[in-house]
Amino acid sequence: MLWEIEIRPRDGEPDREAQRVLTSARRIGIDTLPPVAASRSFLIEGGEDESRVRTDIAARLTDPVVEQFELRALPDDGSSKGNGSGTLMTVLPRPGVTDNVGSSSRQMFRASGLDVDAVAAGRKYRFDGDVPQAAIDRLASKVLANDAIERVFFGPLQLDSIALGSPYQFELVKLTLGTLSDEELLALSRNMQLSLSLDEMRTIQAHYRELDREPTDCELETIAQTWSEHCSHKTLAGRIRYREQVGEQTREVSFDNMLKETIFAATQQIRRDLGSEDWCVSVFKDNAGIVKFHDTLNVSFKVETHNRPSALEPYGGANTGIGGVIRDSLGTGLGGRPVCNTDVFCFAPPEIAADALPKGVLHPRAIMEGVVSGVRDYGNRMGIPTVNGAVLFDERFIGNPLVFCGNVATIPVDKCEKKVSPGDLIVTVGGRTGKDGIHGATFSSAELTEESEVVSGGAVQIGDAVTEKMVADVVLAARDRNLYSAITDCGAGGFSSAVGEMGEETGAQVDLEKAPLKYEGLSYTEIWISEAQERMVLSVPPSNWEEFRDLCASEGVEATAIGEFTDTGRLVLNYDGNEVCDLSMTFLHDGRPPVIREATFTQPKFPQLNLPSKDRYDSDLKAILGSLDVCSKEWVIRQYDHEVQSGSVIKPLVGIQEDGPSDAAVVRPDLNSSRGIVVSCGITSGLGDFDAGIMAANAIDEAIRNAVAVGADPSRIAILDNFCWGNCERPETLGALVRAALACQEAAVAFKAPFISGKDSLNNEFSYIDADGIRQTVIIPHTLLISAIGQINDVSAAVTMDLKSAGNAIYLVGETKTELGGSHYFKVNQIEGGAPPEVDLERAPKVFAAVHEAIHTGTVRSCHDLSEGGLAAAAAEMAFAGGLGIELTFPDGVDPTALLFAESPTRFLIEVRASKAEEFETRFAGLPCVRLGEVTGSSSVRVTDAEGRVRINSPLEELKEAWQGPLSW
Numbered sequence: 001m002l003w004e005i006e007i008r009p010r011d012g013e014p015d016r017e018a019q020r021v022l023t024s025a026r027r028i029g030i031d032t033l034p035p036v037a038a039s040r041s042f043l044i045e046g047g048e049d050e051s052r053v054r055t056d057i058a059a060r061l062t063d064p065v066v067e068q069f070e071l072r073a074l075p076d077d078g079s080s081k082g083n084g085s086g087t088l089m090t091v092l093p094r095p096g097v098t099d100n101v102g103s104s105s106r107q108m109f110r111a112s113g114l115d116v117d118a119v120a121a122g123r124k125y126r127f128d129g130d131v132p133q134a135a136i137d138r139l140a141s142k143v144l145a146n147d148a149i150e151r152v153f154f155g156p157l158q159l160d161s162i163a164l165g166s167p168y169q170f171e172l173v174k175l176t177l178g179t180l181s182d183e184e185l186l187a188l189s190r191n192m193q194l195s196l197s198l199d200e201m202r203t204i205q206a207h208y209r210e211l212d213r214e215p216t217d218c219e220l221e222t223i224a225q226t227w228s229e230h231c232s233h234k235t236l237a238g239r240i241r242y243r244e245q246v247g248e249q250t251r252e253v254s255f256d257n258m259l260k261e262t263i264f265a266a267t268q269q270i271r272r273d274l275g276s277e278d279w280c281v282s283v284f285k286d287n288a289g290i291v292k293f294h295d296t297l298n299v300s301f302k303v304e305t306h307n308r309p310s311a312l313e314p315y316g317g318a319n320t321g322i323g324g325v326i327r328d329s330l331g332t333g334l335g336g337r338p339v340c341n342t343d344v345f346c347f348a349p350p351e352i353a354a355d356a357l358p359k360g361v362l363h364p365r366a367i368m369e370g371v372v373s374g375v376r377d378y379g380n381r382m383g384i385p386t387v388n389g390a391v392l393f394d395e396r397f398i399g400n401p402l403v404f405c406g407n408v409a410t411i412p413v414d415k416c417e418k419k420v421s422p423g424d425l426i427v428t429v430g431g432r433t434g435k436d437g438i439h440g441a442t443f444s445s446a447e448l449t450e451e452s453e454v455v456s457g458g459a460v461q462i463g464d465a466v467t468e469k470m471v472a473d474v475v476l477a478a479r480d481r482n483l484y485s486a487i488t489d490c491g492a493g494g495f496s497s498a499v500g501e502m503g504e505e506t507g508a509q510v511d512l513e514k515a516p517l518k519y520e521g522l523s524y525t526e527i528w529i530s531e532a533q534e535r536m537v538l539s540v541p542p543s544n545w546e547e548f549r550d551l552c553a554s555e556g557v558e559a560t561a562i563g564e565f566t567d568t569g570r571l572v573l574n575y576d577g578n579e580v581c582d583l584s585m586t587f588l589h590d591g592r593p594p595v596i597r598e599a600t601f602t603q604p605k606f607p608q609l610n611l612p613s614k615d616r617y618d619s620d621l622k623a624i625l626g627s628l629d630v631c632s633k634e635w636v637i638r639q640y641d642h643e644v645q646s647g648s649v650i651k652p653l654v655g656i657q658e659d660g661p662s663d664a665a666v667v668r669p670d671l672n673s674s675r676g677i678v679v680s681c682g683i684t685s686g687l688g689d690f691d692a693g694i695m696a697a698n699a700i701d702e703a704i705r706n707a708v709a710v711g712a713d714p715s716r717i718a719i720l721d722n723f724c725w726g727n728c729e730r731p732e733t734l735g736a737l738v739r740a741a742l743a744c745q746e747a748a749v750a751f752k753a754p755f756i757s758g759k760d761s762l763n764n765e766f767s768y769i770d771a772d773g774i775r776q777t778v779i780i781p782h783t784l785l786i787s788a789i790g791q792i793n794d795v796s797a798a799v800t801m802d803l804k805s806a807g808n809a810i811y812l813v814g815e816t817k818t819e820l821g822g823s824h825y826f827k828v829n830q831i832e833g834g835a836p837p838e839v840d841l842e843r844a845p846k847v848f849a850a851v852h853e854a855i856h857t858g859t860v861r862s863c864h865d866l867s868e869g870g871l872a873a874a875a876a877e878m879a880f881a882g883g884l885g886i887e888l889t890f891p892d893g894v895d896p897t898a899l900l901f902a903e904s905p906t907r908f909l910i911e912v913r914a915s916k917a918e919e920f921e922t923r924f925a926g927l928p929c930v931r932l933g934e935v936t937g938s939s940s941v942r943v944t945d946a947e948g949r950v951r952i953n954s955p956l957e958e959l960k961e962a963w964q965g966p967l968s969w
Contacts, residue, residue, distance in 0.1 A: 001046065002074040002160055005058045006124055008039035013066045021125065024143040025135075028354035028363055034086070034129030041090060041124045042105065043074070043162050046116040056114055061105065076156035080124075087131045090153040091145045092122040095164055096435040096519070098462035098533070120162045142363065148312040149462065165521030170576060173217040173525075177205045192217075194224035199593045207587060218525045218573060218581040225493035225529055226500055227592045229762055233259060235728045235737075236760050238595030242738045246603040255738075262741040263721060266748040267755045279716060280754055281416055287328040287488060288336070288409070289756025290416055291718050293791065294675055298413055300336045301679075301789045302328045303406035303720050305761040310403040314362065314370025319463040320533050321405040322378045327489035329409035330472055331536060333416040335479040335487055336409030338472065339647065339669040341379045343389040344681055344785055345371055345636075346402035346724075349628060350393075358399065358768040358776070367401050374463075375405065376639040381465035382472070385648055386640035387665035388679045393628040394686070399766020400780050402724050406787055408679060410669045415479060418486035420502050422567035424539040426510060428490065429552055429559045430471040431534035434518035436462060438530055467534040474555040475536060483540065483548040490535035495528050495562075498537040503565050504589050509572045510563035512580070524575035539565060597728070601735035603691055606821060606835040611897040617872065617943075618954045620901070623828040624869040625876060625963040630824060632964045634659060649676055649795045650710055655802035659964075660881020663709040663865050664790075666798045676798065678717075678790035680706035686822045688782030690836040692736035693743035696784050697839040700747040701905040703788035704848060705865045709908060711798040711855045712790030714848040719748065721758040722785040726765050736782050744784075750841035751848075753788070799855055801864035803882030806937040808861055809917045810886060812871065814847055814907030815840070815928040818898040824869050825901035837904045843927070844906040850924055851908055859916040859923075866907040872900040872952065874909045876941050880960040885938030890945040891930055900943070900951070911935060 009015050017038035025033055042061055044053060054071050062069045072079050081088055093099045101121035109116040125144055140152045153159075180188065185201035188194075196204075204223060208215050215223075225231060236259040243252045255261050264284060271278045281290040281298050288302035306321025322341060329336040350365035357363060362370075379386045384407070478484060490498045495515070499508050512524045518532070540548050545561060552559035566572075571588060573581035584591075614620075624630055637652045642665075650666035653659050664680035682702030687695035700719060708714050721744060728734040748755055764780040792798055820826050821834035854860050862882070864874045879886045890899060912920045914934075921929065936942075941959060943952040 002162065003044045003053050004072050004074050004076070004080070004157060005042040005044060005061060005069055006039050006072070006080065007042070007062050007067050007069045008037065010066055010068050017123070021143055024366065025139060027365060028138060028142050030135050030138060033131065033135070034127050036128070037126045039124045041122040042102070043092070043120040043122070043159070044116060045118040045162050057109060057116070060108065075158040075160055078156050080156045086129055087127040087136065088155055089125045089140065089144060090122055090157055091150050092120055092153065094149055094151050097149045098434065098436050098464065100462065100464050104466070118162050118164070142366070146313050149316060165519035168521050168523060170524070170578060172578060172580060174214045175217060175220055176214055178209055178214060180205065192220070194220070195228060196224055200227060203591065203593045207591065216580055218528055219583055221525055221529050222496045222500065222571070222581060222583060223588060225496045226588050228493070230492050231497055232592065233760055234592065234595045235597070235734070235762055236723070236741070238597060240597050240599050240734065240738060242599040242601070242735065244601040244603070244735065244739060258738060258741060262745040263755050263758060266745040269749055270752055270754045273752070280718070280756060282333070283754065283756045286332050288332040289718065289720065290333065290411060291756060291789070293410070293677070294670070294673060296413060297410045297670055298416055299669060299677055299789065300329055300332045300409045300411055301406065301718070301720060301787065302332070302757050303342065303404055303722050303785065303787045304328065304759055305722060305724060306403045306405060307400055307724065307761055307764060310367070310371055310401055311362070311399065314367045315374040316462045318371040318374030318403050318405070319378050321403050322375045323463040323465065323468055323533055324489065324491050325405045325407045326382065326384065326468065326472070327491065327536065329407045330475055331487050331489040332409065333411045334418055334484070335415065335475050336411045337476055338382070338384045339408045339410055339645070340665065340667050340679065341384050341386040342406035342679060342681065342787065343375050343386060344391070344404040344683060345389070346392045346394065346397045346685065346783060348393065348395050348398040348401070352395070352398070358766070358770070360768060361399050361766070364398065371401065371403055372636050372639060378463055378465045380641045382469045383644050385642045385644050387642050387648060387652060387667060388681060390681055390683055391633050391636060392683060392685060394781055396778055396780050399768070399778050400764040402764070402780065402783060404722055404785050408667070408669070408677065408789065420486045420506055420539045420565050421541070422506050422565055424485060424541055424565045425545055425561040426499060426508060426563040426565060427484070427538045427540045427548070427559055427561050428495070428515065429475070429536050429538065429557055431464060431467050431532055432516045432518045432558070433522065433527055433530050433535070434532045435522065435526055435530060436532050438526060463533045470555055470557050471534055471536060474552050474557045478548055478551055481547070481551070483544045483551070484538040485541060486539035488537055490537050492531065494530045494532070495537070500571060500588060502537065502539060503571065504585050507566035507568035507570050507585060508563060509566050510574070512562070512573055512575045514560060514562040516558055516560050524573070524580045528573065597734055598731045599735040599738045600731045601739045606690065607833065608818065609820070609831065609834045611818070611820070611895060614897070615949070615951070617896070617900055617952050620825060620828065621872045621876060621952060621954065622959065622962040624824045624873055624901070625959060626966055627824055627828060628966055630868045630873060630963070631966040632659070632661070633967065634964065635967045635969050647671060650798055650800055654800040655881030656883045660802050661877055663706040663801055664712070666710055666792060666795055668795055674794045674796065676792045676795035678707045678710055678712035678792055680788045680790070682706065682786040682788070683783065685781045685783040687836050688736065690821055692740040692782045694836050694838055695782065696740040696743035697747045697841070698837060698905050699784050699786040700744065700751065700753070701839045701844060702865070702867055703786040704751055704753060705906065705908070707788045707790040708848045708851050709863045709865045710800070711792045712852070713792065714845065714852050715752065717751070717753045717788050717790040718756045719753045720787040721755055722787070723760040724764050724780060724783040725760070725762050726779040727763050740782065740784055747839065747841060751845055797856060797858070799860055799863050801862055801878055801881060803878050803884040803886065803911055803935050804861040806884060806935050807914050808935045809912045809914055809931055810888060810933045810935065811910045811912055811920065811929055812907065812932050813851060813910055813924065813927070813929050814866070815904065816871070816894070816899055816902050816907065817904045818895055819902050819904050820898065823901055823903045825897070837902065839905045847906050847927055850927055851910070854910070854920055854923055859912055859920045860910055861913055862911040864909050866909060867903060870901040870903050871909065872943070876959045877963070878909060878911070879941050880956040880963070883956070885936035885940050885942070885956070886933065887936050887942045888933035890943070892946045896945055896951055
């Protein structure tokens with residue numbers, strides 16, 4: 001029997017979902033709609049009679065104070081239509097898409113002894129009147145549902161079952177490669193969504209010719225997952241011939257492995273220089289990088305990208321992005337305990353008109369709301385604080401939003417290494433396997449188009465934070481009992497990547513029919529490459545299996561042995577006794593032909609511009625504070641729990657009203673110690689339009705600068721790189737990436753900041769057919785996120801950016817140059833060109849060391865880094881965050897526009913105790929440091945030039961209002 005339980009607000013109660021529909025409809029250009037009513041819908045399949053369903057099931061789903069329900073048997077006889085005309089729509093998950101609400105409801109009923117076979121959760125919408133078909137189509141795909149994961153039914157539901165799947169009938173599929181032409185090889189790669197190049201397909205073809213047989217579909221899919229850009233980073237690790245022209249200087253470099261010879265090489269050099277003082281533990285060889293923290297604990301850090309899934313299904317994409325990086329921590333060493341999350345987002349401006357959107361693109365505001373809520377729900381539900389991040393905007397992110405998710409974890413010092421031994425059981429724990437996420441790894445290596453929403457919907461996964469929390473708890477308990485010898489997360493590529501990587505040095509044999517499934521009907525290949533979430537794979541010695549299984553069962557976590565690691569050097573997969581895959585680990589991991597590409601870079605000229613002379617800059621300052629990149633992100637931050645676990649010392653928002661922008665987070669991961677970690681980031685994607693190398697150096701400087709501003713020791717800061725780029729088959733695009741990597745190497749060595757982990761996401765482009773029938777391609781700006789993890793000996797010494805006391809002195813530390821190219825001053829005044837800011841790698845480390853020493857000795861009351869908006873924006877933020885005024889005076893001979901708004905790196909605005917001013921100045925002897933003014937008891941930001949003329953005099957209330965207004969949703 002199939003029942004529908006429809007739950008709607010009681011009369012007089014607000015219908016929040018209906019209000020959202022009307023607001024979202026107006027946002028996409030549908031201004032006139034008849035009244036709409038929304039309700040929740042549950043489909044219940046089971047053998048209960050109507051009275052039991054009504055009293056025991058429907059009542060459990062309804063809050064009788066504010067809700068009422070209606071029960072009907074399906075197929076619907078039309079009772080759901082109600083009286084009169086109108087449009088009725090029901091939204092349900094697509095078959096195979098994870099339905100967390102339905103699944104948890106079924107578990108609740110089962111635990112209560114109720115006979116329920118299946119539950120599906122959906123939504124219902126009634127429009128009190130006819131809606132034009134064009135509006136219906138737009139509403140259905142852009143407001144009411146997401147085509148990638150949901151389906152819409154019109155009129156009364158005529159379903160008679162929601163059961164998923166049917167028994168799978170085994171049939172071994174073999175593919176004919178040996179006789180295919182080049183065109184046919186590429187067609188096969190494209191049709192199977194393998195994202196393999198012609199050279200790669202030729203290599204596979206030749207391999208099987210040598211074996212004198214054809215591959216099975218499972219073998220070909222396994223190779224595609226392992227060789228994907230997402231898993232193998234084949235472009236950055238490829239052979240590249242690079243040529244750059246900077247002014248009159250020409251440089252040519254040939255790389256055998258660009259990543260190893262730049263990013264990795266920087267870390268190796270730093271570690272050699274540190275010698276016995278090396279504080280790195282594990283770099284670029286595990287799911288996350290690990291550094292020393294104190295005698296008993298180390299800390300790990302990893303940042304992932306989840307861009308393409310978030311473009312198709314923002315909530316699910318971001319949800320599983322943060323879930324996946326948390327699993328990276330759980331799968332590092334023998335398992336890390338998640339301490340805090342980070343997130344950085346890049347969106348198109350949310351005010352873009354709906355009719356300006358290309359086909360196949362969700363509205364930027366819908367993407368932003370979905371992404372933020374996805375990260376929010378996962379982190380909050382797992383009890384992990386989200387403590388640091390950034391949000392940037394650029395129209396070129398219209399088809400490709402960037403979603404960076406990070407996690408910091410602690411690991412006992414004796415649990416940082418893993419080892420797989422032949423004979424160990426291959427054990428999967430956590431969520432069951434379904435069709436969700438199939439081809440996720442290969443999908444993330446391809447360009448998005450207006451058709452991606454249709455053809456790649458299966459690549460979107462839906463997360464379940466509650467299940468992952470249970471998995472995390474039981475894994476850490478098993479770790480402390482020494483019940484397993486190795487662990488990794490089941491992420492991109494599913495079992496194929498997890499088992500394939502763990503068994504690379506040994507071999508592995510898997511019985512696929514043993515894998516727990518969400519529903520019937522999955523083929524052996526779907527089981528193998530599914531990216532269903534919340535799964536971990538462990539290597540468990542047979543002698544520990546019974547204790548491990550019982551521990552998992554006691555916590556309600558499913559654990560299943562699906563095979564064993566061998567000593568054959570081969571990956572062998574069986575399904576019900578039938579061999580479906582037999583691959584050499586050597587060919588799988590080392591057989592991919594290297595990417596061989598040309599890369600070119602020509603640095604444009606940066607002519608200095610004559611800056612416009614102005615008497616007053618109040619309106620410029622307010623415009624900058626109100627620009628999307630600079631303005632308050634409180635709407636985002638307040639949705640996150642940054643207090644859970646009780647370790648947060650400096651939070652994302654600081655000041656007397658806790659609404660000022662913190663430079664970095666300070667967290668105590670061990671509550672028995674006063675030692676803290678500092679988490680910060682640097683991202684300056686707009687500078688990539690000038691020079692990707694300049695952008696990279698600025699991003700590193702900014703990440704370290706933010707950490708130093710709160711008290712981090714610059715000699716103990718490690719960094720991570722996340723490159724998001726366009727199609728690197730173009731020499732100039734790849735050239736910009738190489739230029740950035742070379743700059744990363746140089747800057748990291750100069751700052752003695754080792755890279756410990758990283759990730760790249762390439763081909764971030766969106767193609768569509770415009771109204772004139774012409775194919776257009778939108779390429780994201782070159783984007784490099786640098787994340788930093790620093791340390792502070794005693795968290796009580798940390799400082800925040802808000803002003804503290806009237807009478808204290810204000811100092812500008814660092815050199816300001818006339819570098820306004822890419823600045824927010826130029827953006828709000830629509831000025832193009834100019835010279836971008838460049839990092840002085842010889843002086844910058846000395847400045848950072850001096851600032852740290854000043855903070856460490858207690859002379860600094862507040863400190864704020866100068867970045868977006870320059871000195872004027874920083875002064876305003878410090879003032880309204882502290883509720884105090886500030887008065888500054890220009891030194892002689894400086895350009896007022898440059899001093900106020902240049903975004904030169906390695907600069908701080910620092911509040912110093914009046915009694916410590918002389919000591920502070922002495923510490924900075926030989927470094928750029930000038931006293932600009934003092935903190936006042938007024939309620940304004942006042943800036944005068946050397947002649948006494950007022951250049952800025954704005955009330956704090958007006959400045960704060962400009963800053964908080966744009967995203968006060």
